[in-house]
Amino acid sequence: MSDRMGGDVDGIQIKLWRWASSNAIWVVLALLFIVAALLSDAFLRPVYIFNVVRQAAPVGIAAIGVTLVMILGGVDLSVGAVISLTAVLTAVLMDGHVANIPLAVTVALATGAIIGGINGTLIAYNRVSPFILTLGMAVVVMGITQIYSGGTARGIVSPGFREFFNYRIGGIVPVLALTFLGLALVGVRLQQTTKFCRNLYLIGSNPLAAELSGLPVRKITITAYALSGLMGAMAGIALLARSGVSSTFAGRGLEFDVLAAVILGGTTFQGGRGGIGGTIAAVFVLLIAFNLVNIVGLDYNAQLIVKGAIIIIASSAYIYFKKVR
Amino acid sequence: MLLEIKGLTKRFPGVLALESVDFSAKAGEVHALVGANGAGKSTLMNLLSGVYRPTDGEIIIDGQAVQLSTPGIAVSCGVSTVYQEFSSIPQLTVAQNIFLGREPCGKSGILSHKRMYADARAILDKYHLELDEKALVENLTVANLQLVEIARALSVESRILILDEPTAVLSIPEQENLFRIIEQLKQQGMLILYVSHRMEEIFSISDRVTVLRDGKKIDTVQTADILPADIIRMMIGHDIEQSSGLSTADSGEPIFEVSFKDKRRGFTVVKGEILGVAGLVGAGRTRLARKLIGIEENNDMDILLHGEKVNPGSPQDAIQQGIVYLTENRKHDGLFANLSVLKNTTASALERFTSFGFLRQGNEKKAGTKILDRLHLVASSVDVPISTLSGGNQQKAIFGRALMCNPSVLICDEPTRGVDVGAKEEIYQLLVELAQQGVAIIFISSEMKELFAAAHRLLVLHEGDIVEDLPTSQLTEEKVLQAATGTLN
Numbered sequence: 001m002s003d004r005m006g007g008d009v010d011g012i013q014i015k016l017w018r019w020a021s022s023n024a025i026w027v028v029l030a031l032l033f034i035v036a037a038l039l040s041d042a043f044l045r046p047v048y049i050f051n052v053v054r055q056a057a058p059v060g061i062a063a064i065g066v067t068l069v070m071i072l073g074g075v076d077l078s079v080g081a082v083i084s085l086t087a088v089l090t091a092v093l094m095d096g097h098v099a100n101i102p103l104a105v106t107v108a109l110a111t112g113a114i115i116g117g118i119n120g121t122l123i124a125y126n127r128v129s130p131f132i133l134t135l136g137m138a139v140v141v142m143g144i145t146q147i148y149s150g151g152t153a154r155g156i157v158s159p160g161f162r163e164f165f166n167y168r169i170g171g172i173v174p175v176l177a178l179t180f181l182g183l184a185l186v187g188v189r190l191q192q193t194t195k196f197c198r199n200l201y202l203i204g205s206n207p208l209a210a211e212l213s214g215l216p217v218r219k220i221t222i223t224a225y226a227l228s229g230l231m232g233a234m235a236g237i238a239l240l241a242r243s244g245v246s247s248t249f250a251g252r253g254l255e256f257d258v259l260a261a262v263i264l265g266g267t268t269f270q271g272g273r274g275g276i277g278g279t280i281a282a283v284f285v286l287l288i289a290f291n292l293v294n295i296v297g298l299d300y301n302a303q304l305i306v307k308g309a310i311i312i313i314a315s316s317a318y319i320y321f322k323k324v325r
Numbered sequence: 326m327l328l329e330i331k332g333l334t335k336r337f338p339g340v341l342a343l344e345s346v347d348f349s350a351k352a353g354e355v356h357a358l359v360g361a362n363g364a365g366k367s368t369l370m371n372l373l374s375g376v377y378r379p380t381d382g383e384i385i386i387d388g389q390a391v392q393l394s395t396p397g398i399a400v401s402c403g404v405s406t407v408y409q410e411f412s413s414i415p416q417l418t419v420a421q422n423i424f425l426g427r428e429p430c431g432k433s434g435i436l437s438h439k440r441m442y443a444d445a446r447a448i449l450d451k452y453h454l455e456l457d458e459k460a461l462v463e464n465l466t467v468a469n470l471q472l473v474e475i476a477r478a479l480s481v482e483s484r485i486l487i488l489d490e491p492t493a494v495l496s497i498p499e500q501e502n503l504f505r506i507i508e509q510l511k512q513q514g515m516l517i518l519y520v521s522h523r524m525e526e527i528f529s530i531s532d533r534v535t536v537l538r539d540g541k542k543i544d545t546v547q548t549a550d551i552l553p554a555d556i557i558r559m560m561i562g563h564d565i566e567q568s569s570g571l572s573t574a575d576s577g578e579p580i581f582e583v584s585f586k587d588k589r590r591g592f593t594v595v596k597g598e599i600l601g602v603a604g605l606v607g608a609g610r611t612r613l614a615r616k617l618i619g620i621e622e623n624n625d626m627d628i629l630l631h632g633e634k635v636n637p638g639s640p641q642d643a644i645q646q647g648i649v650y651l652t653e654n655r656k657h658d659g660l661f662a663n664l665s666v667l668k669n670t671t672a673s674a675l676e677r678f679t680s681f682g683f684l685r686q687g688n689e690k691k692a693g694t695k696i697l698d699r700l701h702l703v704a705s706s707v708d709v710p711i712s713t714l715s716g717g718n719q720q721k722a723i724f725g726r727a728l729m730c731n732p733s734v735l736i737c738d739e740p741t742r743g744v745d746v747g748a749k750e751e752i753y754q755l756l757v758e759l760a761q762q763g764v765a766i767i768f769i770s771s772e773m774k775e776l777f778a779a780a781h782r783l784l785v786l787h788e789g790d791i792v793e794d795l796p797t798s799q800l801t802e803e804k805v806l807q808a809a810t811g812t813l814n
Contacts, residue, residue: 205662
């Protein structure tokens with residue numbers, strides 16, 4: 001084989017391309033950050049940076065879970081609805097008392113995990129398209145949220161809840177930002193070291209081969225969707241902690257931000273590739289881009305255009321990189 | 326010369342796939358292109374069909390240098406290709422597929438179905454292809470699907486037809502039909518480039534053979550002047566030993582017994598035995614195997630493993646009980662194509678390297694590397710994606726996956742398909758070794774030669790039934806064929 005390899009120069013170029021293409025999103029993040037810092041020196045201030053991290057927490061946490069199901073070759077569109085439901089649920093169960101916090105959080109997390117588990121079970125046993133199924137689930141959960149809340153912003157957040165998560169350690173790092181970064185790090189680590197995550201990649205890469213190789217495809221599928229629901233619930237709680245106000249539509253549309261981040265981060269619909277690291281980088285790319293739009297002085301609607309454009313450009317760039325390889 | 330190639334070179338990043346190949350072929354000739362996997366056959370084929378552009382060198386058709394920069398241009402220069410993987414659209418008719426993208430239109434630009442079907446009929450008649458132009462492609466057999474692809478290639482006035490491993494999916498009568506068609510095309514002055522590594526057919530239909538190895542042309546020879554052993558030597562660069570026929574297995578204890586509830590003939594595999602399974606495509610060999618491991622529902626067989634009744638409900642079940650199946654279709658349900666060689670190898674045995682849900686990756690790598698070394702897998706590293714390996718090495722990795730499960734019964738379905746000659750020999754060797762270690766082996770194959778070379782006993786299937794079960798030494802190829810075609814009395 002060695003006699004057929006190209007020269008050294010060739011080799012280095014290829015290595016560089018490979019590195020750049022598998023870490024493209026980090027390169028984009030670095031470039032974007034430099035542009036942002038040039039446009040506004042706010043981006044060089046730790047307080048501002050960690051505020052961006054805090055802002056990113058709800059979408060980022062949910063995106064970790066959705067990354068798992070997308071590695072598996074699935075998708076979870078119900079995550080926005082789960083965020084809304086769990087945010088309302090937590091607020092209502094808290095009912096303004098500190099003593100209610102453990103119950104509220106536990107019930108919210110369990111609800112998210114159960115909704116995800118139902119998604120996973122239906123997909124694993126009926127081979128329904130995850131796209132259609134989780135879209136249907138999103139509509140159902142949205143309905144439940146409306147009925148449960150009576151269509152108004154019910155529930156009172158316990159005192160200290162919001163304050164705790166937004167407290168800045170050392171005057172700089174909000175607890176919520178730290179929680180998010182912690183979850184992300186744990187996720188990245190587990191993704192590399194656990195049998196569960198290896199199975200996700202194997203099944204996503206080729207579900208038929210996975211079945212023939214004796215992998216517990218159904219169990220893994222159900223677990224992955226349940227985790228996605230659980231992370232959705234955490235995102236709902238994070239959203240409530242960030243804003244401090246319960247709203248029945250809090251998570252509406254967030255599934256698209258989540259999906260955009262996951263795909264941008266390199267976990268494509270193909271399954272079997274990508275990972276949480278890329279997703280986290282992509283969450284920041286999107287957020288910094290929106291902040292930039294704000295700084296430049298454009299309004300929310302312009303943000304939407306930028307959001308869409310970034311997704312289109314990034315996915316084209318991804319295809320280009322793949323071709324070059 | 327109809328086709329001339331001078332100094333053709335194709336360099337991929339890091340790999341020189343084709344190195345300064347000179348080659349020529351004339352009209353009215355069947356020219357076989359042979360080489361082990363990775364020899365450059367596919368690259369050469371893709372350069373001729375406009376899928377790749379050459380790094381250097383020229384292609385000359387009928388004395389004119391041509392730039393085949395897209396498949397469309399290649400077709401308009403008279404080069405048509407029938408790939409191993411078919412590209413027909415199942416929901417359309419035969420005629421619609423033949424004229425896909427070139428549908429005959431009236432002056433107003435509206436499709437003329439009448440003309441399309443008439444034209445299709447004319448092509449089918451001209452080349453004696455027995456197909457109904459109005460049949461839906463999804464209802465066709467694999468052999469007929471291939472005829473559709475050929476008809477499509479012929480419908481564009483091709484002068485050069487490239488056939489890539491055309492018999493891989495065909496049964497014997499279907500192969501003969503294909504050879505008849507090739508002969509006819511040859512008579513009509515067409516150049517057929519025939520890519521294959523099946524010696525028998527190369528010798529039965531080709532006029533000349535060009536052998537490639539490691540991206541270089543080794544030689545072009547008249548088929549009549551040469552023996553298969555010479556070609557194999559040119560392909561692998563050294564001699565191979567003819568695998569000696571096997572003596573019958575020691576009549577050891579039965580490991581795996583299968584009987585049918587409706588009293589049809591069942592079978593038994595004894596310890597240390599390689600049981601070959603022959604039959605035509607569609608005889609139900611793969612279906613039998615898939616029922617044994619529970620991926621298809623088994624409700625008509627009783628299975629005894631080591632004397633105890635088992636009925637695996639899933640491959641996971643089967644593997645835990647020691648029954649492992651190696652798929653006939655690597656790409657479809659064997660490979661995790663984008664993942665590393667190591668991850669492909671350890672996929673079925675992760676439990677071994679897991680404590681509290683965490684993988685001990687050091688142990689995994691050690692065990693995986695050990696088994697791949699034993700199988701003589703060649704790769705720059707076990708961490709490269711398995712899709713970058715040759716077919717033979719991919720197959721070894723999948724064998725490694727099966728071996729890591731410590732099987733009592735190993736069912737190999739066409740384990741040498743798409744594997745080069747050298748690796749084939751190694752696979753036979755491996756099967757023999759495993760049998761000696763007491764693994765019961767069920768070896769399904771469509772290549773009669775390898776069944777006779779590597780199996781102690783042969784089952785022959787015909788339309789789902791076992792019609793013959795004899796030691797290899799008491800059988801002849803002729804007898805097996807008769808049984809397989811249902812013509813044995």
